[in-house]
Amino acid sequence: xxxxxxxxxxxxxFYSNGDHHLGLRRMIDCVLDTxxxxxxKQMIEILETCKDDSLVIxxxxxxxxxxxxxxxxxxxxxxxxxxxxxxxxxLQKQYANGNFKMGPVSFELKxxxxxxxxxxxxxxxxxxxxLLCKDLEPDNGTIEYSIEKSxxxxxxxxxxxxYIPQRAPKWxxxxxxxxxxxxxxxxxxxxxxxxxxxMIIARLGLRPYKHLNWNRISSGYRTRFELAKALLRKPExxxxxxxxxxxxxxxxxxxxxxLKNLSGSIINPFGIILSSQQLYEVEKISDMVIFLKNxxxxxxxxTIKVNEDExxxxxxxxxxxSRDAINEVFVSTGLKAxxxxxxxxxxxxxxxxxxxxxxNAIAQKxxxxxxxxxxxxxxxxxxxx
Numbered sequence: 001x002x003x004x005x006x007x008x009x010x011x012x013x014f015y016s017n018g019d020h021h022l023g024l025r026r027m028i029d030c031v032l033d034t035x036x037x038x039x040x041k042q043m044i045e046i047l048e049t050c051k052d053d054s055l056v057i058x059x060x061x062x063x064x065x066x067x068x069x070x071x072x073x074x075x076x077x078x079x080x081x082x083x084x085x086x087x088x089x090x091l092q093k094q095y096a097n098g099n100f101k102m103g104p105v106s107f108e109l110k111x112x113x114x115x116x117x118x119x120x121x122x123x124x125x126x127x128x129x130x131l132l133c134k135d136l137e138p139d140n141g142t143i144e145y146s147i148e149k150s151x152x153x154x155x156x157x158x159x160x161x162x163y164i165p166q167r168a169p170k171w172x173x174x175x176x177x178x179x180x181x182x183x184x185x186x187x188x189x190x191x192x193x194x195x196x197x198x199m200i201i202a203r204l205g206l207r208p209y210k211h212l213n214w215n216r217i218s219s220g221y222r223t224r225f226e227l228a229k230a231l232l233r234k235p236e237x238x239x240x241x242x243x244x245x246x247x248x249x250x251x252x253x254x255x256x257x258x259l260k261n262l263s264g265s266i267i268n269p270f271g272i273i274l275s276s277q278q279l280y281e282v283e284k285i286s287d288m289v290i291f292l293k294n295x296x297x298x299x300x301x302x303t304i305k306v307n308e309d310e311x312x313x314x315x316x317x318x319x320x321x322s323r324d325a326i327n328e329v330f331v332s333t334g335l336k337a338x339x340x341x342x343x344x345x346x347x348x349x350x351x352x353x354x355x356x357x358x359x360n361a362i363a364q365k366x367x368x369x370x371x372x373x374x375x376x377x378x379x380x381x382x383x384x385x
Contacts, residue, residue, distance in 0.1 A: 011026045
């Protein structure tokens with residue numbers, strides 16, 4: 001089964017299982033993967049006829065017809081799954097006015113990969129992103145871009161590498177005019193320009209806001225429109241600095257999953273590096289997480305800088321129970337230590353302690369727990385003080 005056929009099968013399963021909103025977003029992905037304005041137009045007509053009601057769309061005869069048509073196509077990627085976009089080798093940057101030093105850090109990014117940069121503020125995430133997009137020059141180390149094989153200019157490099165800072169500059173004019181202009185600058189005109197713009201804003205849930213201007217939308221929607229503009233440029237590398245900071249929790253999860261899916265496009269795949277404070281959400285969709293502390297990577301690709309004898313099982317738990325009550329619950333489970341930060345307890349167990357042992361203890365003592373999560377292999381463990 002080809003990649004496109006597997007995606008269409010996935011769309012049909014989402015619709016049949018009642019996941020209509022997700023099915024619609026993934027259906028738009030399939031249509032975008034055709035690269036054909038004829039199918040873009042059919043998709044937009046479905047959206048306009050059904051007024052963006054994903055439940056109605058999933059049951060519309062035109063939806064089934066379009067899926068059947070695309071299912072018969074043979075569309076394959078020319079991009080190899082493991083093709084590298086760039087390699088970072090012992091990259092370092094030190095600021096003259098201050099003691100802060102970022103690095104050394106080494107990693108590589110491939111097509112369809114997502115790398116999450118996490119860490120507290122002031123630990124080098126933005127510095128690393130700015131080095132990657134050549135806003136800054138490193139003091140030591142190298143960045144080897146595969147897209148630089150023909151030695152392009154900085155302008156040519158940035159046509160394939162897009163950096164979106166945390167505070168995006170203001171747009172002037174209508175939002176849709178800005179998107180149309182972006183495509184015009186990249187050689188897409190007339191009907192194809194209109195249709196592709198409509199497809200991208202539909203994919204990101206922005207159709208109801210397309211005729212507004214910058215001042216009439218929230219900061220969260222400004223972030224989404226910036227993403228729409230970036231995607232229209234068909235990047236190979238997308239660098240995002242705190243893209244979730246202005247979004248509510250549901251929107252954060254949706255945008256991250258959308259980015260992950262869009263990066264896996266058949267005809268326009270790309271790699272993503274994003275920085276964020278939203279650890280759980282980022283970890284869910286990232287192929288690798290880099291945790292920076294004092295400018296150095298403390299956690300990278302499931303490699304944690306701890307001694308073998310320090311390995312342990314760590315759970316984060318929210319409960320109204322006292323420390324003494326928690327000690328009593330876990331007295332025979334291999335509990336080593338309890339930390340409390342005023343909001344949640346962090347429980348440290350011996351490395352051989354199983355989840356079954358921990359949850360049996362909670363059930364037997366009827367401990368009332370609002371939230372519990374295993375953070376043993378999560379960067380969350382480094383945010384505990």
